Amino acid sequence: MEFSFDNFAKEGLHEECGVFGIFSDGTINPAYACYNGLLALQHRGQESCGIAVSDEGVIDYHKDMGLVTEVFNNKILDSLNGQMAVSHVRYSTAGGSVLENAQPLVMRYVKGTLSIAHNGNLTNALEIRRGLEQRGAIFQTTIDSEVICYVIARERLKCHSVEDAVARTMQVIEGAYSLLVMSPRKLIAVRDPHGFRPLCMGKYNDSYVFASESAALDACGAEFVRDVEPGEIVIVDQNGVRSMKPDFGDKKKALCIFEYIYFARSDSFIDGVSVYEARKQAGRILARKYPVEADMVVGVPESGIDAAIGYSEESGIPYEKAIVKNSYIGRTFIKPSQKERMKSVKIKLNPIADKIKGKRVVIIDDSIVRGTTVDRIVTMLKEAGAKEVHMRISSPPFMWPCYYGTDIPSRGELIACNHTIEEITKLSKADSLGYLPVESLREMIHNAPVGFCDGCFTGNYPAPITKETFKGKERGGMNFDENNKKDN
Structure with missing residues (x-):
């Protein structure tokens, strides 16, 4: 089928997923920790899953269609050796449930390797993707997570560190993203400035763990530390953990209220609730x-x-x-x-x-x-x-x-x-x-003092919607300009 931006929008963009990552101190096996974490997040995505492990900068990964227990066994997990890992469970809308869209995504570029696991949906991915393609980029998937990979890789060539590249990327992309980024030596957790999707941090001895829900921390024996704040970048490496908060201006905190209604597990706490x-x-x-x-x-x-x-x-x-x-x-x-x-x-x-x-x-x-x-x-x-x-x-x-x-x-x-x-x-x-x-x-x-998004109930959207993203989901005859005038 001929590719079009309409097909891209229908196929791969709209997803509700779960992410889990760990930077291990050696007392916990990253692959097995991810496996247990993904089991606890299985409710967030049942179509595909994957784990990527970094061993001194060398990435090995396994991902496939199916449930966590179908995709992984002891032999596969034993083969995934390393000091840190990111992992993902996914579901898609019609047309996007294919292996090439499974995560984590692993990219090799001039600075080494980059692996990401993403929960959310960018609202300007189509425009960014078009611009990258016009400059020669070749995409292997139909998901916006690959757009994030490309932008981080491009920005990394212009700055001192991968966390700086992530910060610069956050100034480019719009919408919802709770993101785990694994470079050769660092594990980075990112939450968009609105905080649409949940992301929390835990600790097991001196290992640091990140997950979409606190219930996944419990599953691998980690103690809940705190939620990653909207707009925050948390970096873990051999020197420990540190945080960055780039300036995004006055962004409304807007956790998806549907997390409390339906998506999250009952035993999870999200943003203190x-x-x-x-x-x-x-x-x-x-x-x-x-x-x-x-x-x-x-x-x-x-x-x-x-x-x-x-x-x-x-x-x-x-x-x-x-x-x-x-x-x-x-x-x-x-x-x-x-x-x-x-x-x-x-x-x-x-x-x-x-x-x-x-x-x-x-x-x-x-x-x-x-x-x-x-x-x-x-x-x-x-x-x-x-x-x-x-x-x-x-x-x-x-x-x-x-x-x-x-x-x-x-x-x-x-x-x-x-x-x-x-x-x-x-x-x-x-x-x-x-x-x-x-x-x-x-x-x-x-x-509770939790800002939330209720756009699906009220039509009031906290982050801007681009024309390409709006196309195909027109709201009862309201045109794009009327839509953005009303909501933004």
Whole structure:
């Protein structure tokens, strides 16, 4: 198929991934630490994974399509020797789930080697890529992470150190990126100035570990130290750890609020906020906003369960486990095609019929995006004998696409853009439906001083959207200039 920027935008840009890296003091094997860390981050990407290890500047790596346990075994891990490593789990949108797009990316250039693992989505990658191609660059992938590699390599030729090159790159790229960069002698962790994606630092003896979520630090026995701050560059080498904070002006802190609602594991803490407590708080708010007489509260596994517990505690309605999840089916939200999403939903969940029969059920789910699962869940419960089914959603309605790395598509695919709540209720066959109000998002994170991005709910985007990125996700007839005038 002929390459075009439209195809590039559709194929590889919009991803939600997990990164893990370590600079070892010799007491912990980097490859095995990455393996354990990636297992803890598997929920963030189930299509491909990889580990790159540096042994005195010589890079060896292994990556492939599949789950962490499918891609790696003891023989492969034993062959990956070195002092530091970066690793990655990935999922993509349709068309981008191919081996060449798997990470970490490994680049060899005049200064040696460069390996990167990236979580996020650049909003000006297409323009940068075009400029590089016009100057002779040849790209091997369709992902924006390769654009970051090229820019760092180019800037490295102009400055004293790789961290300076990273700082200069941050002045060029826009959008969301939590990034691990491995040079021959340094491991560098980077978080974009808005802090869209999470990134934290831990310590195991004198080894330093970085991960998308704190739960991954626990998995390799590392102690949580702190979150990497928005706009911060953390450098680890033989001399220890140090930090840089380039000047980006007045950038709004904007962690993706969907990390608390859906993406992150319940046992993670992100920017000082417990994901579990945030989800329980969402359930409490739903109970206050949308009370109903019912016999039980049920959570859709897994990310609806915490909110269901909160709803139960606030309402006094007993919580029951009445839906069983097939643990061997991945997340329907991150399947690369609508056909696969539909197939997964049908075999993923099953009700416990004798618990449900004749009962009025409040069912809590984390979100409704395309509307793939909501009618199936309600129908499933009613077929199991539920007398009433009241649907409660622990996020607001999705009204706008995401440009920063979450698989929230164009407005035409978002059910809330094309139907009222009353219509969605009727389509789903639910007896009632209630969403978490937008104005309650800050209350959900216990009014913590965390700046967050709610662009997918409100259309207010913290970072600028370029014309190329905007193309294909037009917002209900609003043109590009009107879009940026409204949001930026």
